[in-house]
Amino acid sequence: MEKKVSLKDVAKHIGVSAALVSYVMNGKEKEARVGLDMAKKIKAAAAELNYQPNLIAKSLKMGTTRTIGLIVADISNPFFSSIARIVEDEAKKQGYVVIFGSSDENAEKQSDLIDVFSTRLVDAFIIAPAANTAPQIQNLISRAVPVVLIDRFFSWLNVDCVHIDNYNASGKAVERLIRNGRKKIGMLAYDTAQSHMEERKLGYKAALKEGNIRFKKEWLVEASYQHINEEVTEKLQHLLNPLTIDALFFATNSLAVAGLKAINKMGIKVPEQLAVISFDESDAFDFFYSPVTYVSQSLTDIGKEAVKLVLNRLNNKIKKNSSVIVEAKLVVRESCGSR
């Protein structure tokens, strides 16, 4: 259990100052006018002693940690963990590391996470913000901390974000149901005013209108994130028992999984009795007896763009805020009633 070797150790080992070693290890031999043979000697010594720089010390001095804080609703949700994977890879390419936290869509937890990450001096944040957390984000911005929002955002905030066009994606999905002859189209969403949900609901309603279908407020069923299973089962009863709709649009893959289980339990046949479309992907969609049509977001693009934006911001390459709209496409399969 040898002690870690420090800069000073390698300096001492060849009888030079620590400064010199620092310059060489950071490839600043030119600027610092380090002699060629001395540079070689230092590199050799560093290799021999297996010197590994202490990044904590470096961080303290530099005021930067090369760490990105990723805050999502729940890292165990495949939607977010897939993004996390991309973020990890992209960050690594630039020598960054990522530290993650799950907010459970809870403003207080998110605030705690931001605090904890801040005291650890993360250089930047990538956040899928919980509801009512605009002040937290605003606070980061006014402290000049680079942050990019993913999946949802706050339109009145001047902040970088990456998301799909939820309004139109939603509209296209519902439009497809209408084209397939469905006339009584319900939607299962979360009871939150977060931008992605609001847009999806608006897109749904707009598509109905466009299709000359009069929206009925009982068609829009909302469940809370925290009690999804209980509420979905219970609240869908009103729509499905007896069956008062002929199509159902899920705002999220979790909602779809919960909803489809309820539908199965009631013995409703998809798509004959009820056509179905969901947002996001799931292995489950492939194995449902009537493969589920879904709105596919490119998680790769979301992750890549988020890292790109946040690092650009960090390096002051961008001044004014930019929001990136990534593509979403409808993957049409049997569940929506036709192809």
Place this chain on the structure above:
Amino acid sequence: MEKKVSLKDVAKHIGVSAALVSYVMNGKEKEARVGLDMAKKIKAAAAELNYQPNLIAKSLKMGTTRTIGLIVADISNPFFSSIARIVEDEAKKQGYVVIFGSSDENAEKQSDLIDVFSTRLVDAFIIAPAANTAPQIQNLISRAVPVVLIDRFFSWLNVDCVHIDNYNASGKAVERLIRNGRKKIGMLAYDTAQSHMEERKLGYKAALKEGNIRFKKEWLVEASYQHINEEVTEKLQHLLNPLTIDALFFATNSLAVAGLKAINKMGIKVPEQLAVISFDESDAFDFFYSPVTYVSQSLTDIGKEAVKLVLNRLNNKIKKNSSVIVEAKLVVRESCGSR
């Protein structure tokens, strides 16, 4: 964009030394004999100035970061992201934060991750080790870095680990297939010698023997982690086209998902023509037309125990290594041919 307020700032604000503030902020007022009213004054000032300690500076001084490095095969795999979530929560309870990395079951990537995390002075590691990485783990141990292995381990290494009894879990699954009258039982596994795979394969063979079924080597189909989709589809051909087995045991949920897709494509009926059991869970299993029987590992237990062990080790509460076996149970549903 105010500068961060430091210990010195609050010290200066009330005209005392930084040391005093440090003592108070760390609740060491007793040991350091800080006056009662002074302590109050300092706390008030800290609150007023909204002082947040710089954890990087603290880390440098203390040589500890209150960070756990979590290395898994792929954070986007629900199996690992579920564990990650538990680890996150348990770590947070103790004031720890977790930084993650995906090895893709690749020894070199894992080594890089360990190096990167080490230079960042993570206090401890939780690792689902890739194949042939015992030396890396041994190295950590001999450097006295706390580490616990999850899911797989190296029997010849003196290291804490948390896993299920793969041999018996596997055996029970196969035994169930035999009891259901299946006589030609195949297995789809990864082509790796990692302990969990080896044990699952051995358990499978042992159960066959126990059931007086002579194992045929062509029954054991192995695919590589890196090319799972191609290889599973291709290699299953030999078993399924024509159908030479009446049951198939999947060593992993990813293998099951890939395998079931192939089975679907070939129009093989589960469980009539082919009974099926898998390891791990998946939303997909619930939606398969014949709900899939699976070996359920308690991911919660794995995560909790891993954090507990590694923090105990960190605090020197345990001296000799301990391996925790968490429970696994067979969740029996239609796919295995009977209940």
Place this chain on the structure above:
DNA sequence: TTAGTATGCTTAACCGTTTAAGCAATTTTT
């Protein structure tokens, strides 16, 4: 020659904490 410049290195301050050691002033003990 002599200033001017380039070269190769060292010194020392600093980042924000922690904590052992020290120092008065006050209180207690004898």
Place this chain on the structure above:
DNA sequence: AAAAATTGCTTAAACGGTTAAGCATACTAA
């Protein structure tokens, strides 16, 4: 009343790096 102990604070070094500034010595140019 003197010695000893306690109280309440300050000083300063340390953690492991970075980097501006300084200082010889050697080289170049006039």
